[in-house]
Amino acid sequence: MTCQSKVAVSPKVTSSFVQDVQAIVGKSNVSTADAVRQQHGHDESYHSTEPPDIVAFAESVDHVSQVARLCNYHGVPLIPFGSGTGLEGGVNAVQGGLCLDVSKMKNILSVNAEDFDCSVESGVTRVQLNNYLRDTGLWFPIDPGADASLCGMCATSASGTNAVRYGTMRENVMNLEVVLADGRVINTAGAGRRTKKTSAGYNLTNLFVGSEGTLGIITKATLRLQGIPEATISATCHFPDVQSAVDTTVQVLQCGIPMARIEFLDEVSIDACNKFSHLDLKVAPSLFFEFHGAEAGLENQTKVVAELVKMNGGSEFRWATDVDERNHLWKARHEILWACMALKPGSKPYSTDVCVPISNLPQVVVRTKQMITEAGIIGPMVGHVGDGNFHVFFPVHYDDHVTLKKVHDVSHKMSLIALELNGTCTGEHGIGIGKRDLLVQEIGAEGLAVMRQLKDTLDPKGIMNPGKVFF
Numbered sequence: 274m275t276c277q278s279k280v281a282v283s284p285k286v287t288s289s290f291v292q293d294v295q296a297i298v299g300k301s302n303v304s305t306a307d308a309v310r311q312q313h314g315h316d317e318s319y320h321s322t323e324p325p326d327i328v329a330f331a332e333s334v335d336h337v338s339q340v341a342r343l344c345n346y347h348g349v350p351l352i353p354f355g356s357g358t359g360l361e362g363g364v365n366a367v368q369g370g371l372c373l374d375v376s377k378m379k380n381i382l383s384v385n386a387e388d389f390d391c392s393v394e395s396g397v398t399r400v401q402l403n404n405y406l407r408d409t410g411l412w413f414p415i416d417p418g419a420d421a422s423l424c425g426m427c428a429t430s431a432s433g434t435n436a437v438r439y440g441t442m443r444e445n446v447m448n449l450e451v452v453l454a455d456g457r458v459i460n461t462a463g464a465g466r467r468t469k470k471t472s473a474g475y476n477l478t479n480l481f482v483g484s485e486g487t488l489g490i491i492t493k494a495t496l497r498l499q500g501i502p503e504a505t506i507s508a509t510c511h512f513p514d515v516q517s518a519v520d521t522t523v524q525v526l527q528c529g530i531p532m533a534r535i536e537f538l539d540e541v542s543i544d545a546c547n548k549f550s551h552l553d554l555k556v557a558p559s560l561f562f563e564f565h566g567a568e569a570g571l572e573n574q575t576k577v578v579a580e581l582v583k584m585n586g587g588s589e590f591r592w593a594t595d596v597d598e599r600n601h602l603w604k605a606r607h608e609i610l611w612a613c614m615a616l617k618p619g620s621k622p623y624s625t626d627v628c629v630p631i632s633n634l635p636q637v638v639v640r641t642k643q644m645i646t647e648a649g650i651i652g653p654m655v656g657h658v659g660d661g662n663f664h665v666f667f668p669v670h671y672d673d674h675v676t677l678k679k680v681h682d683v684s685h686k687m688s689l690i691a692l693e694l695n696g697t698c699t700g701e702h703g704i705g706i707g708k709r710d711l712l713v714q715e716i717g718a719e720g721l722a723v724m725r726q727l728k729d730t731l732d733p734k735g736i737m738n739p740g741k742v743f744f
């Protein structure tokens with residue numbers, strides 16, 4: 274989803290460079306065609322398309338290593354590309370260069386059911402993995418709304434609706450195979466290591482989780498799997514206002530209920546969901562709950578939560594007990610972006626993503642709602658409130674600069690409020706292009722300097738995904 278296209282070309286991508294790339298990955302795996310470059314010059318964010326000079330498709334870690342070494346030798350920018358579902362412009366070739374698409378590496382290398390872990394190559398997506406795991410009684414629960422590559426999810430430290438119970442990518446990656454800018458291949462926990470915990474040296478795994486392609490190319494991930502719960506129940510309920518919905522969330526978590534999912538949708542999002550996904554929910558601030566566990570335990574959990582909902586003026590639960598009802602409900606939640614865009618035909622998404630300590634959540638949500646109303650813009654609010662993380666999905670026409678400015682101002686103020694309330698400017702989508710100015714406010718000048726030192730040590734020529742995370 275992009276504005277008009279800009280072209281930043283790197284003079285170092287010469288015809289002989291292109292031939293050298295073809296010699297590594299094969300001619301059929303190299304393209305300089307405009308359509309292919311355009312397609313690889315954007316993700317699902319509002320940032321303008323910025324196409325690379327050349328796109329190469331890797332089929333092995335050796336391809337990745339040799340291409341990196343070649344780019345490093347010539348000083349050509351190298352942008353890793355997973356599934357292109359990012360939301361912060363992470364794949365845009367802001368300085369031109371070579372886009373390295375790793376989606377062809379689609380092998381699920383191992384599943385160790387007795388140890389609850391698996392290893393996948395860079396092109397394996399989360400749906401592909403869960404389909405493969407279907408008969409094992411295991412699943413991988415991190416669920417961004419898109420069918421993203423799992424290594425791309427490592428690169429952005431992705432999350433989703435199940436994070437309340439199962440954590441984010443940070444908590445579910447055991448080891449990474451990474452190709453560095455100079456072509457060296459490392460295993461961040463040691464080759465073949467797949468322990469639930471380790472205290473052996475620096476945590477290199479989590480150095481690369483969330484690095485957004487700026488430190489190296491992730492070619493393999495060893496991931497933690499979970500057992501499929503014995504019983505699953507979903508339920509929705511609505512509230513008189515945003516405050517009571519979010520207060521309920523805080524109380525449920527403070528009661529220690531082991532919720533699997535708690536998603537907040539304001540009345541604008543519910544209206545969008547009803548229209549786009551053919552639901553018939555009351556148009557009011559709502560919570561979508563999901564409970565996982567043994568049958569017996571679920572009865573008590575749902576009873577306590579229903580009481581807390583009622584105490585805050587919420588409605589009776591609307592249950593979704595059978596798998597089709599549940600899938601319909603959560604599919605609607607995962608497709609909310611497109612539902613919100615349908616509120617304004619022809620619009621494109623401008624999405625935000627802030628996270629605060631759970632006790633500060635009511636304040637940032639209510640203040641955001643006020644800003645949206647005062648700005649007179651459409652701003653459906655949705656989020657993983659169980660983690661203190663939520664989004665606004667602004668439907669915008671990229672040529673409507675007046676509205677775009679209002680949207681950007683509200684989005685920027687949301688981040689500043691989150692930072693003021695001990696939070697972060699990005700819970701799960703990353704810094705990419707649009708939040709570089711916020712990172713220094715969040716982490717501090719000294720913290721950013723250490724990040725920059727790490728970047729300069731691992732990528733001294735600055736070829737790895739330039740213009741992302743740092744200016």
Ligand SMILES: Cc1cc2c(cc1C)N(C[C@H](O)[C@H](O)[C@H](O)COP(=O)(O)OP(=O)(O)OC[C@H]1O[C@@H](n3cnc4c(N)ncnc43)[C@H](O)[C@@H]1O)c1[nH]c(=O)[nH]c(=O)c1N2
Pocket residue numbers: 316317352353354355356357358359360362363364375395416417418419421422423424425426427428429430431432433434485486487489490491492607610701702738741
């Ligand atoms: C409808 C919808 C809904 C959601 C989301 C998107 C969309 C379109 N997302 C965002 C997105 O799915 C998430 O950021 C993924 O982690 C992106 O994975 P891709 O493979 O698409 O990476 P993509 O190809 O977009 O690249 C993203 C970044 O990672 C880098 N990268 C990709 N592959 C790499 C590799 N192998 N090695 C090194 N760097 C690599 C890229 O260079 C770029 O900087 C999301 N996210 C979320 O956290 N929670 C959510 O709920 C959702 N929901």
Ligand SMILES: CC(C)CC(=O)C(=O)O
Pocket residue numbers: 360418433606607609610624625656657664666
């Ligand atoms: C902001 C959205 C597009 C994606 C997301 O993070 C979500 O739906 O939770």
Ligand SMILES: [Mn+2]
Pocket residue numbers: 432433657664701
């Ligand atoms: Mn999200």
